[in-house]
Structures are given as C-alpha cells and as structure tokens.
Amino acid sequence: MIPPLALVFVAAQANVVTLEEALKTARERQPQLMQAHANTGAAEARAGEARAGLLPQVNGTAAYERTTSNFVAHPGFVPGGASFNTTQSLTTYNFFNFGLNAQQLLWDFGLTLDTWRAAKKTALSQEETERATRLLVELNARSAYFNARAQKELVVVAQDNLGNQRKHLTQVEGFVAVGTHPEIDLAQSRTDVANAKVQLINAENAYESAKATLNQAMGVEGPTDYDVAAETLPPLEGEDLATDRLLVEAVQHRPELASLERQIEAAALTVHAQRGAYFPSFSTGMAVTAASTDITDLGWNGNLSLSMTWGIFQGLLTRETVREARYKLTAADAARDLERQQIRLEVDQARLAVRAAKEAISAADEALFNAKERLRLAEGRYQTGVGNIIELGDAQLALTQAAAQKVQADFNLATARAQLLKALGRS
Secondary structure (H helix, E strand, O other), X not given: OXXXXXXXXXXXXXXXXXXXXXXXXXXXXXXXXXXXXXXXHHHHHHHHHHHHHHOOEEEEEEEEEEEEOOOOOOOOOOOOOOOOOOOOOOOEEEXXXXXXXXXXXXXXXXXXXXXXXHHHHHHHHHHHHHHHHHHHHHHHHHHHHHHHHHHXXXXXXXXXXXXXXXXXXXXXXXXXXXXXXXXXXXXXXHHHHHHHHHHHHHHHHHHHXXXXXXXXXXXXXXXXXXXXXXXXXXXXXXXXXXXXXXXXXXXXXXXXXXXXXXXXXXXXXXXXXXXXXXXXXEEEEEEEEEEEOOXXXXXXXXXXXXXXXXXXXXXXXXXXXXXXXXXXHHHHHHHHHHHHHHHHHHHHHHHHHHHHHHHHHHHHHHHHHHHHHHXXXXXXXXXXXXXXXXXXXXXXXXXXXXXXXXXXXXXXXXXXXXXXXXXXXXX
C-alpha cells in the first residue's frame, strides 16, 4: 500500500518538497520503473530458461498397477509354430515400476548454446531499457516540479497584482471623495480589483493542479497540501558546446543506444543458433529401472546410450526460421541508426532551448525592470492629476505580464536543462 504523500515527505521545516526529494520518491515509487525492473527480471529468467538445455536433464518415474496376468499370444512376438494357450483368470497382482533417466546434450552445432547467449544479450538490452525508463521518469519529475514551482511563483505575481490594485482603489477613493478625479475612475478601479481576485483564484487552482501532476510524476497517491521549494537546475557542464561535441557524450551514455547494440548482438547470435538446426544433435543418456510384483524384491536394469537426432526435412522450417532471424538483425541495425538520429535531434533541440532560454531571461529581467519603473511613473502622474486611470491600469497590467514572463523564462530554462540532461544520458 502506497503511503500518503504527507508521510513520504518529511521536510526539515514546514511541509515543503525539494527537488531532490521529488526525484528520490520518483525513483522509488514510480510504477513505470517498477514495471521496467520486473521486465528486466523476466528477461534474466528467460536467459536462465534458455540455459536449461545445456545442463543435464534428470527425470524420475514411479508407477503402481493392479493387474491381471493373463497371457495373450501376439503374432510376430512368439516363434512360429510354437503353441501358447491363452489364459483366463480374474486373479490380480501388484506391479511396481521405478525409473531414473538422465540425459545430457553433447553438441548441436550452437543451436542451444547460441540461443542462450542471445537470451543473455536480450537481458542486458532490457537492463539498458530500464535505465532509459529511469532517465525518462527523472525528466518527467523535474518538468512537473519546475511547472509546480512556476505556478507557485505566478500565485505570488497574482497576489502582488491584487495588493497593488487594492492600494490603487484606496487612492482612487480618496481622490474621488475630494473631487480631484471623476467617479468613473472609482468604477474602473473596483473592476480591476475584481479581475485581480479572479486571476489569483485561477493561479491558486493552477498551482494545486500542477502539484497533482507532480504527484503522478513521482508515482505517489496523496494530497497536495504541501509547497515546492524555489529550486532550479544550475548551469550544466558543457551546455554551451556545439552539438557535435555534446553528441559524443550522448552516444556513449544514452541507454537506448546501448540497448539496441545488445539487441543487434542478440539477433546475430540468433541467426547463428538457427543455422544449427540444419545439422544433427548429439546427446548421451543413462537409465536405471527397477520393477517387480513385490516392492521388497525389485529387479533392476540399466543402460547407457549415445543418440543422434537429425531433422532432415521439416517442410523448410529451418530455412524460414533463419530468414526471419536475418531480417530481425537487419531491423535491429536500422533501429540503431534511427536512434542515433533521434539522439542527435534531442541534443540539438535541448542545447538550442537552453541557449534561447538564457537569452530570454535577460530580456525578461529588463522588461520587468522597465515595467516597475513605468508603474512608478504612472502612479506619480495619477497622484498629481496629470495621468488618468487607464494609464495607471495599463502600467499595472504591463507589470503583471512582465512578472509572469520572467517566471515563464525561468521555467523554460530549468526544463530545457532537464531535457539536456536526459538527451546526454546523465542521471
């Protein structure tokens, strides 16, 4: 049973979730990772199943019968001309039969051995797929966290906007009361306050929704009565390098590419294994039996054997199986090339997104500074009677938009760095 979120996160101060806590919980509780880990275990078990054919096969049997002993002559089983009389009796006897059989494969031209090797490569491929799932889970958790953090900051922007609108309403009420400004300014200011309240409600709702999305990204069922810390990703090593230089690291560390390499190796081994079916299979065996009507007086027999099995013609089954394995090898090669192209695209997009976001932050900072200065001037002009309520409202709206734009720029940079981390295969 998954504990509630409040029990999963125990913050040092208030009920605040940090980025590291969110990532840790996602790694431990995200069902996608649990499923990927189970798939890895299943692949390793299948490799063990494939190995079974290389090990001795030992079977034991035990049988009990209550049977009659009437003799019935059978043509071909008795000498010609011999006379045997068929007996008729309802008397029954106990009959005990015990056996132990062991068989060991000696050689089948790689059919079993290379099938096992291919299964082991497939298990290694699944391990890399599990690691790729981990990177994706971490990206989703980071993105959801940064979105929640951005929505929290937009709540602050909406609160500041409402506070300024209320301050303006108080000023307008005073000016209208003394007759220095028209009553229409009071109606406009009250409307602005009402709109600011709606914006704050929407911002708070968006924050709660973002935390619900964060819960899902972490794989946790629980309430959203917590806050996210004001954290972001610091600059990444090499984030300003060219795509070709970053691609070298990505090719070395992306688990998807490593997974496909293991699949290619498995497919090549499968081709070789299936070719082994063209040739005979050699095995040796040993059997021991003990049987009697009296379990205390068993008679035993034993034998050693060397056998060859050769499927000389099976309706062209082996030929088609080999063809299928070759086509799967070709498909695996193509999938690797496609993945390399996809990795290059992801690295290029993430690198450009980081660069654009960094430039956007500088522009957003400048816009926010100018918007604050504009509001300061508009407030002064309105107090002295030079400006009007529309000019004041436009200045307040510009400040709110600039503040939201700054929040968006910070969010874009954090998510772009998270995407670059995943594109490079860094955890």
